[in-house]
Amino acid sequence: MSRTSPARDRLLKAARELFYADGYGVSIDAVTERANVAKPTVYAHFKSKDELIGTVLTSACEEWFTELDAELERRDGDPLAQLLAPFDLLAASLPDPAYHGCILVNSAAAFLSADHPAHHALATHDQRMLALFEQLATRADAAEPAALARQLLVLYDGVKARGLVDNTGDAARDARTAATALLHAPSPLAR
Structure with missing residues (x-):
């Protein structure tokens, strides 16, 4: 078929x-x-319910990156605005009383085996976000783009987790403020 x-x-x-x-x-x-x-x-x-789950998660990931890519294109020429785009998109979508968390994070918590398609989907998503954050941090002239990218990923994932108990969008706005502070810090803490 x-x-x-x-x-x-x-x-x-x-x-x-x-x-x-x-x-x-x-x-x-x-x-x-x-x-x-x-x-x-x-x-x-x-082939199985697990394959259906993996396909659903891959589709959700692709939808996010399509939306994010469009936002990055709208902000073309402004590296700082591009770096903050993921947080702005989360802030815009989070004032949602029906928010039940990130479908990718939720799935990885539901299926503990690292071999499950849920873990693969989340790992793929996080690798793509990490690479994107590093690329955007480089464009924004960050002192240590790789270190900043790791820190931004923690903030990004934290917004999605925090949204479970506070769906006002405040967590995304706070993460945006923290991301700006990290970018302007003398040197992000390296590993």
């Missing part, structure tokens, strides 16, 4: 909504009911 089809798209949308709202214990039956497809359709597109 094709990698894209209306049924596959409905399955991914339904799975993402249910996994995010109710956790990863949601049954395949619940996903098929929400997607309005027969159960064999799931296995025509995905």
Whole structure:
């Protein structure tokens, strides 16, 4: 079967909504009911529930980077604004009473095996964010771009965790302030 089809798209949308709202214990039956497809359709597109989870997470990651890339393009020519873009996007989206945490972080906490697709998706996301932060830190003339990138990743991940108990967006704004201070500090603490 094709990698894209209306049924596959409905399955991914339904799975993402249910996994995010109710956790990863949601049954395949619940996903098929929400997607309005027969159960064999799931296995025509995905070998297992774990593969479905991995695909949902990869899709969520790609959506984030598409949104972030568009924001970086809007801020082209302003390296500091680009460096702060991830925090601004989080601040804009976090005043959300339905926020249940980052779907990637939640999945890694739900599946403790490092071999699970959830861990792979989160690791891939974090590696991409780390590389992007280092690239942006270099453009912003940071003294130690690699060290600053690691620190920014901690702030970024912290916003998503903090949002579980404070969905006002304050954590993202505070992280933005801290990121600015780190950029302007004489030298970020190295490893």
